[in-house]
Amino acid sequence: MISSLNTDKSCKNNLKTSSETETCRQQTAWPQQASPPPGALHAGSCSPTLEHAPPRLSGLKSGSRAGRRGVEAKRPRGPAPAAFRSRGAPRGGAPGCGRGVASVRVAAVAATGASSCGRCCGGRPARGSHGRPVSGLWRRAGRGLAGGWRPGGGGGGGGGGAGAGLWLLLPPHVAGGRRAVEFAHSPPPASLSGSPRVTGAMALAETDAAASSLPNGDCGRPGARPGGNRVTVVLGAQWGDEGKGKVVDLLAQDADIVCRCQGGNNAGHTVVVDSVEYDFHLLPSGIINPNVTAFIGNGVVIHLPGLFEEAEKNVQKGKGLEGWEKRLIISDRAHIVFDFHQAADGIQEQQRQEQAGKNLGTTKKGIGPVYSSKAARSGLRMCDLVSDFDGFSERFKVLANQYKSIYPTLEIDIEGELQKLKGYMERIKPMVRDGVYFLYEALHGPPKKILVEGANAALLDIDFGTYPFVTSSNCTVGGVCTGLGMPPQNVGEVYGVVKAYTTRVGIGAFPTEQDNEIGELLQTRGREFGVTTGRKRRCGWLDLVLLKYAHMINGFTALALTKLDILDMFTEIKVGVAYKLDGEIIPHFPANQEVLNKVEVQYKTLPGWNTDISNARTFKELPINAQNYVRFIEDELQIPVKWIGVGKSRESMIQLF
Numbered sequence: 001m002i003s004s005l006n007t008d009k010s011c012k013n014n015l016k017t018s019s020e021t022e023t024c025r026q027q028t029a030w031p032q033q034a035s036p037p038p039g040a041l042h043a044g045s046c047s048p049t050l051e052h053a054p055p056r057l058s059g060l061k062s063g064s065r066a067g068r069r070g071v072e073a074k075r076p077r078g079p080a081p082a083a084f085r086s087r088g089a090p091r092g093g094a095p096g097c098g099r100g101v102a103s104v105r106v107a108a109v110a111a112t113g114a115s116s117c118g119r120c121c122g123g124r125p126a127r128g129s130h131g132r133p134v135s136g137l138w139r140r141a142g143r144g145l146a147g148g149w150r151p152g153g154g155g156g157g158g159g160g161g162a163g164a165g166l167w168l169l170l171p172p173h174v175a176g177g178r179r180a181v182e183f184a185h186s187p188p189p190a191s192l193s194g195s196p197r198v199t200g201a202m203a204l205a206e207t208d209a210a211a212s213s214l215p216n217g218d219c220g221r222p223g224a225r226p227g228g229n230r231v232t233v234v235l236g237a238q239w240g241d242e243g244k245g246k247v248v249d250l251l252a253q254d255a256d257i258v259c260r261c262q263g264g265n266n267a268g269h270t271v272v273v274d275s276v277e278y279d280f281h282l283l284p285s286g287i288i289n290p291n292v293t294a295f296i297g298n299g300v301v302i303h304l305p306g307l308f309e310e311a312e313k314n315v316q317k318g319k320g321l322e323g324w325e326k327r328l329i330i331s332d333r334a335h336i337v338f339d340f341h342q343a344a345d346g347i348q349e350q351q352r353q354e355q356a357g358k359n360l361g362t363t364k365k366g367i368g369p370v371y372s373s374k375a376a377r378s379g380l381r382m383c384d385l386v387s388d389f390d391g392f393s394e395r396f397k398v399l400a401n402q403y404k405s406i407y408p409t410l411e412i413d414i415e416g417e418l419q420k421l422k423g424y425m426e427r428i429k430p431m432v433r434d435g436v437y438f439l440y441e442a443l444h445g446p447p448k449k450i451l452v453e454g455a456n457a458a459l460l461d462i463d464f465g466t467y468p469f470v471t472s473s474n475c476t477v478g479g480v481c482t483g484l485g486m487p488p489q490n491v492g493e494v495y496g497v498v499k500a501y502t503t504r505v506g507i508g509a510f511p512t513e514q515d516n517e518i519g520e521l522l523q524t525r526g527r528e529f530g531v532t533t534g535r536k537r538r539c540g541w542l543d544l545v546l547l548k549y550a551h552m553i554n555g556f557t558a559l560a561l562t563k564l565d566i567l568d569m570f571t572e573i574k575v576g577v578a579y580k581l582d583g584e585i586i587p588h589f590p591a592n593q594e595v596l597n598k599v600e601v602q603y604k605t606l607p608g609w610n611t612d613i614s615n616a617r618t619f620k621e622l623p624i625n626a627q628n629y630v631r632f633i634e635d636e637l638q639i640p641v642k643w644i645g646v647g648k649s650r651e652s653m654i655q656l657f
Contacts (some may be wrong), residue, residue, distance in 0.1 A: 103164025230492025236457025243562035245269030261483030263455035296331035299483020331435025341366030361506025469508030
């Protein structure tokens with residue numbers, strides 16, 4: 001039951017009878033064009049009641065956060081009433097965002113007065129009113145729900161302090177729900193300015209995704225969204241080499257900004273456009289779209305010679321990178337990889353081999369040493385290079401001499417290196433900007449499609465990967481926020497890229513590895529050689545235990561399943577579904593490498609299709625056994641598959657929804 005909403009003292013706060021309720025309704029004097037729909041909640045100059053509310057929508061209670069007045073909405077459990085379910089919407093989310101409905105929230109609204117909430121527009125008034133006019137929310141409700149109600153009017157927020165009780169229905173986003181409820185005070189729209197004055201608080205029961213799809217956003221600025229635009233994230237879900245570049249290339253065709261948030265030129269992405277194969281290591285692969293602005297965030301470590309060599313090499317291959325220097329922005333907080341970092345990386349690998357009989361299998365690109373310098377607070381950043389070269393030179397000499405003392409065999413031509421860096425400084429300076437402010441403006445300005453391209457993969461993450469056989473950065477969704485300088489509420493879709501089988505480069509535990517003719521066939525058909533190192537990749541069956549673990553960390557909203565065509569030749573296909581240790585099923589992915597090496601994989605065997613699927617362009621064109629393989633993965637992981645890759649080109653990506 002709902003108790004009072006900062007009620008008008010002329011009305012009773014606790015209505016006991018239907019006659020008292022009707023009396024208060026008459027005092028509210030609803031405008032004729034805004035009669036409430038059946039089953040909605042009433043909020044006016046008296047206490048609202050649940051007399052007309054559907055049973056599943058009765059989760060409102062009195063109380064508020066500290067310093068805020070209003071009502072708080074509990075998230076309803078169970079399915080929405082049938083009348084409010086979106087017809088024909090795909091499973092998994094709210095109508096309007098194209099992902100289905102699981103429940104509906106009701107916002108009881110009675111609003112007056114106005115000072116900016118400061119959440120979506122930083123306290124700035126919008127169109128002469130408070131930063132959250134409710135008209136956009138009404139239109140969202142009207143369009144988003146099947147049979148939903150759309151009140152009259154719908155103009156922008158208006159002043160005057162006059163108000164009216166409002167009816168508002170908002171669907172949640174099933175996969176989201178980061179904000180259970182947000183409070184704000186707002187003047188009514190101009191269309192209701194003549195209505196009787198109503199006092200009260202306005203409570204908006206909403207979620208991030210529902211709010212992000214509002215036609216006019218959360219404030220009066222056209223297209224603005226609560227908390228800003230959302231970024232779409234593409235992450236590797238295994239040990240890398242899953243085909244992230246192809247997914248990014250697909251999404252980047254209509255993107256405005258494509259970002260890299262971590263790693264260095266140890267990563268490798270291959271993109272095929274018009275039969276031309278482009279290789280990317282430091283540059284975001286989305287830069288191949290001439291309309292895209294590429295952004296390298298503070299979490300990336302940059303080897304300047306490698307950056308320019310990569311760009312020039314790809315420019316010679318085709319027209320995709322023309323004018324790249326004018327379309328690249330680099331965070332001034334990004335750390336620089338020096339040649340002696342790379343040399344030290346090689347020395348460290350040699351020492352490991354001599355001392356322990358094995359090494360980590362690094363790419364020798366200096367990634368570990370430069371992140372070590374960063375953590376030791378002795379590293380140098382782009383801002384140091386472009387701001388004061390004399391000061392930069394002194395710090396460079398100190399750092400170089402530190403490395404020479406640690407590695408006596410390391411040879412560094414300090415003056416020669418500084419001369420090269422000075423030349424790079426002149427070229428790189430126009431690209432270096434304050435990354436935090438650049439991204440903030442992109443997130444909170446006009447609507448933009450912002451794409452984040454993850455490097456490496458979840459099982460190579462420094463914290464959550466198969467340590468110590470990992471990279472030196474955070475490759476999971478948390479690294480997106482820290483590597484770009486953005487808050488988590490701006491993270492939208494998180495797409496996990498999964499190869500239809502599993503591969504790994506270098507040393508480390510690999511439970512489903514097939515060190516036999518099956519692995520050889522996968523390696524040969526899939527052309528499994530590292531883009532950066534050229535090393536042969538180890539191959540094995542798909543591992544769902546590993547993928548469930550990656551999903552726990554990243555919260556994938558959908559998957560891209562790549563290289564399904566490589567399995568065409570198999571009459572039966574195995575999928576790892578569980579691990580056993582000492583004869584017992586273990587319910588987790590082991591952190592310890594020795595333990596992970598000992599697990600016994602439990603497999604589910606599925607029939608193959610033994611048919612060439614490379615020309616399939618729709619899901620229905622796939623053989624039934626290939627369809628069943630995809631559905632089995634979806635059912636086991638409880639994550640929808642959005643794309644299926646059956647070849648190398650853009651056109652070979654089948655989109656399911």
